[in-house]
Amino acid sequence: MTTRCGANPIEFIAKKRDGGRLGATEIQDFVTGFMEGRVTDYQMSAWLMAALLVGLDDAETVALTQAMLHSGKVLRFSSLRLPKVDKHSTGGVGDKISICLAPLVAACGVAVPMIAGRGLGHTGGTLDKLEAIPGYDTRLEARRFQAVVRDVGVSIIGQTAELAPADRRIYALRDVTGTVESIPLIVASILSKKLAAGLDGLVLDVKVGRGAFMKDLVAARLLARTLVRVGRAAGRRVVALLTDMSVPTGLTIGNALETREAIEVLGGGGPPDTVELTLALGAEMLIIAGVDARRGDARRRLEQARRSGAGLERFARMVAAHGGDPRVVEDPARLPRAPERVPVPAPVSGTVAAIDPRELALVALALGAGRTRADQAIDPRVGIELSARRGTRVTRGEPLAWLHVARRDQANPHLSRVSAAFAVARRVADVSPLVIGRVTR
Amino acid sequence: MTTRCGANPIEFIAKKRDGGRLGATEIQDFVTGFMEGRVTDYQMSAWLMAALLVGLDDAETVALTQAMLHSGKVLRFSSLRLPKVDKHSTGGVGDKISICLAPLVAACGVAVPMIAGRGLGHTGGTLDKLEAIPGYDTRLEARRFQAVVRDVGVSIIGQTAELAPADRRIYALRDVTGTVESIPLIVASILSKKLAAGLDGLVLDVKVGRGAFMKDLVAARLLARTLVRVGRAAGRRVVALLTDMSVPTGLTIGNALETREAIEVLGGGGPPDTVELTLALGAEMLIIAGVDARRGDARRRLEQARRSGAGLERFARMVAAHGGDPRVVEDPARLPRAPERVPVPAPVSGTVAAIDPRELALVALALGAGRTRADQAIDPRVGIELSARRGTRVTRGEPLAWLHVARRDQANPHLSRVSAAFAVARRVADVSPLVIGRVTR
Numbered sequence: 001m002t003t004r005c006g007a008n009p010i011e012f013i014a015k016k017r018d019g020g021r022l023g024a025t026e027i028q029d030f031v032t033g034f035m036e037g038r039v040t041d042y043q044m045s046a047w048l049m050a051a052l053l054v055g056l057d058d059a060e061t062v063a064l065t066q067a068m069l070h071s072g073k074v075l076r077f078s079s080l081r082l083p084k085v086d087k088h089s090t091g092g093v094g095d096k097i098s099i100c101l102a103p104l105v106a107a108c109g110v111a112v113p114m115i116a117g118r119g120l121g122h123t124g125g126t127l128d129k130l131e132a133i134p135g136y137d138t139r140l141e142a143r144r145f146q147a148v149v150r151d152v153g154v155s156i157i158g159q160t161a162e163l164a165p166a167d168r169r170i171y172a173l174r175d176v177t178g179t180v181e182s183i184p185l186i187v188a189s190i191l192s193k194k195l196a197a198g199l200d201g202l203v204l205d206v207k208v209g210r211g212a213f214m215k216d217l218v219a220a221r222l223l224a225r226t227l228v229r230v231g232r233a234a235g236r237r238v239v240a241l242l243t244d245m246s247v248p249t250g251l252t253i254g255n256a257l258e259t260r261e262a263i264e265v266l267g268g269g270g271p272p273d274t275v276e277l278t279l280a281l282g283a284e285m286l287i288i289a290g291v292d293a294r295r296g297d298a299r300r301r302l303e304q305a306r307r308s309g310a311g312l313e314r315f316a317r318m319v320a321a322h323g324g325d326p327r328v329v330e331d332p333a334r335l336p337r338a339p340e341r342v343p344v345p346a347p348v349s350g351t352v353a354a355i356d357p358r359e360l361a362l363v364a365l366a367l368g369a370g371r372t373r374a375d376q377a378i379d380p381r382v383g384i385e386l387s388a389r390r391g392t393r394v395t396r397g398e399p400l401a402w403l404h405v406a407r408r409d410q411a412n413p414h415l416s417r418v419s420a421a422f423a424v425a426r427r428v429a430d431v432s433p434l435v436i437g438r439v440t441r
Numbered sequence: 442m443t444t445r446c447g448a449n450p451i452e453f454i455a456k457k458r459d460g461g462r463l464g465a466t467e468i469q470d471f472v473t474g475f476m477e478g479r480v481t482d483y484q485m486s487a488w489l490m491a492a493l494l495v496g497l498d499d500a501e502t503v504a505l506t507q508a509m510l511h512s513g514k515v516l517r518f519s520s521l522r523l524p525k526v527d528k529h530s531t532g533g534v535g536d537k538i539s540i541c542l543a544p545l546v547a548a549c550g551v552a553v554p555m556i557a558g559r560g561l562g563h564t565g566g567t568l569d570k571l572e573a574i575p576g577y578d579t580r581l582e583a584r585r586f587q588a589v590v591r592d593v594g595v596s597i598i599g600q601t602a603e604l605a606p607a608d609r610r611i612y613a614l615r616d617v618t619g620t621v622e623s624i625p626l627i628v629a630s631i632l633s634k635k636l637a638a639g640l641d642g643l644v645l646d647v648k649v650g651r652g653a654f655m656k657d658l659v660a661a662r663l664l665a666r667t668l669v670r671v672g673r674a675a676g677r678r679v680v681a682l683l684t685d686m687s688v689p690t691g692l693t694i695g696n697a698l699e700t701r702e703a704i705e706v707l708g709g710g711g712p713p714d715t716v717e718l719t720l721a722l723g724a725e726m727l728i729i730a731g732v733d734a735r736r737g738d739a740r741r742r743l744e745q746a747r748r749s750g751a752g753l754e755r756f757a758r759m760v761a762a763h764g765g766d767p768r769v770v771e772d773p774a775r776l777p778r779a780p781e782r783v784p785v786p787a788p789v790s791g792t793v794a795a796i797d798p799r800e801l802a803l804v805a806l807a808l809g810a811g812r813t814r815a816d817q818a819i820d821p822r823v824g825i826e827l828s829a830r831r832g833t834r835v836t837r838g839e840p841l842a843w844l845h846v847a848r849r850d851q852a853n854p855h856l857s858r859v860s861a862a863f864a865v866a867r868r869v870a871d872v873s874p875l876v877i878g879r880v881t882r
Contacts, residue, residue, distance in 0.1 A: 013619035017494065045483035046618035049490035053458065177487035178454035 009039045009047075017050040024063035031067035031166050041173060048170070048179040056184035061226065062233045064184070068192035069234075071166030073142055075113065075198035080150055082111040083289035085237075087281055088194055089205040090186075090213050090223065091123035093357035094248035097205065098126045098156065099262035100270070101278050101285075103314035106153035107305040108282075108298075110289040113149045113197040114156040115163065119370045119378075122361035123213070124258065127158045128370075132256035132335055132380035136324030145197075148321045154314055155321065163196040183219075187226045191234065201237035201288035203281055204228070208436060209246035211357025217242070217436065224439040232441070237288045241280060242437040247390050248357045250274035254369040254383010254404060256335040263332055266312040271389070273434055279303065280435050338381040338404035342411035346394040350424040353390070359421035360384055360401075363414045367405060382406060384418065391428050400424075450480045450488075458491040465504035472508035472607050482614060489611070489620040497625035502667065503674045505625070509633035510675075512607030514583055516554065516639035521591055523552040524730035526678075528722055529635055530646040531654050531664070532564035534798035535689035538646065539567045539597065540703035541711070542719050542726075544759055545752035547594035549723075549742050551730040554590045554638040555597045556604065560811045560819075563802035564654070565699065568599045569811075573697035573776055573821035577765030589762045595755055596762065604637040624660075628667045632675065642678035642729035644722055645669070649877060650687035652798025658683070658877065665880040673882070678729045682721060683878040688831050689798045691715035695810040695824010695845060697776040704773055707753040712830070714875055720744065721876050779822040779845035783852035787835040791865040794831065800862035801825055801842075804855045808846060823847060825859065832869050841865075 012030050016022060030047070033039035056064065077084060085105070089095055102112040116138075119125035127138045138158045140148065148155035159168060167189050174180050174189075194202055206214065206224040214220035224240035231238030250271040252261045264270040265278055283298035292298035305311045316326040328334045364370060368379035385402045388394050400422045403411040453471050457463060471488070474480035497505065518525060526546070530536055543553040557579075560566035568579045579599045581589065589596035600609060608630050615621050615630075635643055647655065647665040655661035665681035672679030691712040693702045705711040706719055724739035733739035746752045757767040769775045805811060809820035826843045829835050841863045844852040 010617055010619050013490075014622075017490065017619050040482075040617070042482040042486035042614055043618050045487040046490040046620060049454075049458065049487040050494065050619070053491065053494045173483055176451055176481070177484050178451050178458050178491070179487060181455075 009033060009043045013043060013047045013050060016047060016054055019054055021057065022060050022063070024059070024066070027060065027063040028067045031064070031071060034169070035071050035166055044170065045173055045177045045179070048174055048177065048185065051185060052179050052182035058226070058229050058233060061184040061187055061230045064188040065191045065195070065230060065234055068164050068166040068170065068188055069195050072164050072196060073162040074196050075142060075146060077111065077113070077146060077149065077198055080111055082109065082153070083200050083291070084111045084113055084198060085201040085203065085285045085289045086112060086114050086194055086197060086199050087203045087205060087285060088190055090207050092207040092245040092249055093123065093211040093361040094250050094253045094258065095124065095207070096129055096250065096252070096258035096262040096274070097277050097281060099129060099259060100265040100274070100311070101282055102154045102156055103266060103318060104278065104302055104305050104311035105282050105285045107310040107314045108286055108301050109291055110285060111149055112154040113145065113199070114154070115159055115193055115197050116156050118158065121372065122358055122365060122370070124253070124255070124370060126156060128378055128380070129255045129259050130156060132259045133319055133324040133328055134334065136319060136322045138322070140322065148318065152314060152317045152321050154318050156318070159193055164192045167192045183223050183226050186223065187230050190227065191231055195234060195236065199236060201285070202231055203284040203288060204238065204240035205281055206240050206242050207245035208242055209244055209357070211248060211361065212245035221437065221439065228439050228441060239284050239288060240439040241284065241435050242439065243277060244432050244434050244436055245357060246432065247355045248360055248386065249277060251386040251389065252383060253360055253364045255378065255380040256337065257383045257385055257404060260332045260335055263312070263315070263329060266306065266315050267309070268307050276434055336381045338406060340405050340408050340411070342403045342405060342408060342415070343399035344401045344403065344415055344418045345397050346400050346422070346424060347396065347419055348424050349394065349396045350426060351428050352388045352392045352394060352400070352422055353425040353428045354423040355386070355390060356421040359417060363418055366414060367403065367410065379406060388422065390431060394424060450474060450484045454484060454488045454491060457488060457495055460495055462498065463501050463504070465500070465507070468501065468504040469508045472505070472512060475610070476512050476607055485611065486614055486618045486620070489615055489618065489626065492626060493620050493623035499667070499670050499674060502625040502628055502671045505629040506632045506636070506671060506675055509605050509607040509611065509629055510636050513605050513637060514603040515637050516583060516587060518552065518554070518587060518590065518639055521552055523550065523594070524641050524732070525552045525554055525639060526642040526644065526726045526730045527553060527555050527635055527638060527640050528644045528646060528726060529631055531648050533648040533686040533690055534564065534652040534802040535691050535694045535699065536565065536648070537570055537691065537693070537699035537703040538715070538718050538722060540570060540700060541706040541715070541752070542723055543595045543597055544707060544755035545719065545743055545746050546723050546726045548746040548751035548755045549727055550732055551726060552590055553595040554586065554640070555595070556600055556634055556638050557597050559599065562813065563799055563806060563811070565694070565696070565811060567597060569819055569821070570696045570700045571597060573700045574760055574765040574769050575775065577760060577763045579763070581763065589759065593755060593758045593762050595759050597759070600634055605633045608633045624664050624667050627664065628671050631668065632672055636675060636677065640677060642726070643672055644725040644729060645679065645681035646722055647681050647683050648686035649683055650685055650798070652689060652802065653686035662878065662880065669880050669882060680725050680729060681880040682725065682876050683880065684718060685873050685875050685877055686798060687873065688796045689801055689827065690718060692827040692830065693824060694801055694805045696819065696821040697778065698824045698826055698845060701773045701776055704753070704756070704770060707747065707756050708750070709748050717875055777822045779847060781846045781849045781852070783844045783846060783849060783856070784840035785842045785844065785856055785859045786838045787841050787863070787865060788837065788860055789865050790835065790837045791867060792869050793829045793833045793835060793841070793863055794866040794869045795864040796827070796831060797862040800858060804859055807855060808844065808851065820847060829863065831872060835865060
């Protein structure tokens with residue numbers, strides 16, 4: 001409404017502070033003012049804290065999403081007839097799903113223009129995993145990204161300076177001002193970045209459990225519902241799956257190790273949970289895209305693309321289009337490998353009842369697989385390879401896992417911690433299913 | 442506790458955000474970090490908003506006060522045997538009390554090292570009023586201030602860069618981030634600044650009503666109680682009076698006009714409410730200082746200092762010590778005077794039932810008596826002189842007030858607004874007493 005400078009940001013902050021409802025135009029003005037320097041970093045931070053503590057309703061969250069989305073370029077694929085659908089995960093341990101899922105879905109006739117993220121803290125990032133492939137460039141500019149999507153049907157890049165720059169700047173502030181943990185702010189950040197790629201639809205993988213951002217189901221369901229409602233209000237088809245993150249996904253944690261596992265899944269192999277998650281999310285993407293009407297049909301189509309090698313072929317073409325070495329597909333030994341593998345023996349015999357994903361992630365982080373500051377370098381080779389899953393019977397002295405390390409002595413400080421992350425018991429209690437729920441509105 | 446940099450400010454912000462209680466050491470570290478540049482402006486702003494919305498308890502407010510107080514020099518008057526007591530008002534319209542009160546109390550044997558403020562928005566500031574005296578320098582450095590207090594018993598200066606610099610920097614942020622309206626933050630700001638002058642005791646004038654920062658009694662009482670509790674916890678004797686600000690104090694609004702009225706009070710004259718407020722607050726100061734045990738005795742002592750000219754003599758010596766012209770005491774015509782006085786006639790005959798202090802303050806502001814931005818210049822000559830108080834009978838056409846203006850045409854746009862600020866009725870309803878309450882714990 002008002003376009004006065006100066007007093008306006010203060011009134012805007014005070015309105016939210018006092019429980020008021022902000023209009024779409026006001027929110028747009030505030031975000032624009034921030035990008036133009038009329039609203040300062042400290043004003044934005046004060047507002048973010050007020051928004052976190054007082055809350056934003058759906059209409060405000062939609063307006064914030066749109067304002068952040070339109071702070072940069074919004075891609076259009078005018079010559080592309082295919083439906084454009086992406087997937088976003090809220091982050092877990094061993095979550096390499098995007099790498100196998102995106103090419104597989106592309107092989108089924110859906111364009112997947114994916115804007116992915118880097119790992120920070122205990123969760124890994126798709127970009128770091130892809131960069132384990134020699135030569136793979138995640139920093140294509142928007143025009144090249146569009147060309148790869150058109151030609152190959154799939155491209156995975158990082159957020160560029162052109163796409164949702166307000167989200168980048170606001171996220172950088174949230175990260176250092178204790179304002180990350182707000183569902184509306186999380187939703188606006190995810191959606192603004194994702195929708196900048198010009199999507200028709202989005203499937204969300206909202207993870208719940210010790211290895212996830214959301215530790216409990218109530219909070220995760222709220223996040224999923226808000227994502228779906230706000231995404232739909234922004235005119236996109238959106239569905240969310242609530243999935244279990246009480247154990248790591250698959251059998252690998254660490255960048256090159258995870259990429260190798262994703263390639264196995266594309267080739268028809270891979271651990272059953274990684275495969276199941278890929279099929280469950282892929283089926284939602286095909287349904288949203290209108291390729292299939294029924295989940296069973298969609299799953300069969302995805303399985304077919306996996307068994308026929310069509311998914312692997314898309315993956316190889318995507319890698320090549322990004323400057324990477326497509327021979328990793330046939331020869332995963334071309335991925336960087338740690339020179340040493342150190343076993344972690346089972347301290348007792350029994351059945352693996354639980355595996356703490358957070359503990360393993362923190363060990364992988366300490367080995368150099370992740371970063372605690374955004375400017376840290378990572379070692380793509382290092383990580384943890386699990387020999388046992390939940391429910392596996394193990395014998396005392398047999399390896400529960402292998403640490404992939406640069407030097408043998410690097411493993412020593414972590415052996416007992418990795419061992420303790422595995423709960424070995426007489427028997428396993430009932431475990432929650434991999435897909436806990438489906439949120440459509 | 443922890444002295445790690447980096448993660449620490451974020452954890453500190455998140456702790457308050459999540460309803461946690463902050464320890465004194467943590468608060469001290471955060472404020473020190475802010476002054477040393479390890480805590481950024483945007484982190485401080487996010488924390489201020491969390492503190493405003495979640496609240497700070499007394500212990501946290503004491504710790505914040507102490508941290509801000511000790512961010513700079515805390516004055517000691519080691520050679521001075523007199524008790525040191527100051528007064529602080531939360532700000533009103535026509536509030537010139539400090540100017541007559543401080544010298545009067547000094548004349549009764551109490552040292553008054555007063556750190557005063559400037560006007561901003563609709564309320565005036567003691568410094569601006571004193572600067573209406575030709576030559577008066579409010580910017581003495583700490584050493585000179587201490588010397589004047591020792592020699593004269595009273596000095597009134599502005600906050601210097603040496604005293605509570607954290608308060609200055611934090612206040613500047615609060616002013617532009619919607620974080621002014623927090624009782625704990627207000628209390629810490631007031632007390633850190635005041636206690637930096639090395640006080641033994643402090644009397645607070647917490648104003649309530651349309652012309653005050655606090656519009657209702659519940660909020661004002663909470664502010665008064667918090668000020669008293671936190672001040673006492675910081676080891677000072679503190680009392681607060683809740684006083685009525687539903688009408689302007691006295692008969693003048695504007696800098697030179699108000700200083701003239703204060704001189705009248707010191708000379709034994711002045712409007713009855715200005716005199717009463719001076720005596721009520723002065724009696725509290727004498728009791729806190731241990732000069733008198735009973736209010737009646739204290740008031741008699743103050744009246745004696747007023748009638749004997751002892752207060753006026755202190756005032757003249759203080760003015761001279763600050764480089765000002767002490768002859769304004771005998772000859773108020775030496776104060777700057779506006780060239781034009783424009784009457785505002787009563788529209789009807791009757792009794793003045795109410796005078797809106799805020800409306801009159803906004804007119805004085807528009808005439809140039811105040812500022813809306815901290816860097817604006819003010820005109821010491823301009824303002825409003827009231828001819829009628831609440832309860833005065835007026836006849837249609839007689840002046841309700843006079844506008845003191847630089848040019849005659851300057852008055853025209855404001856005449857009807859000033860007239861409308863006076864409610865003239867058949868009779869006056871019961872009005873609240875000037876001193877509404879006394880808060881001692």
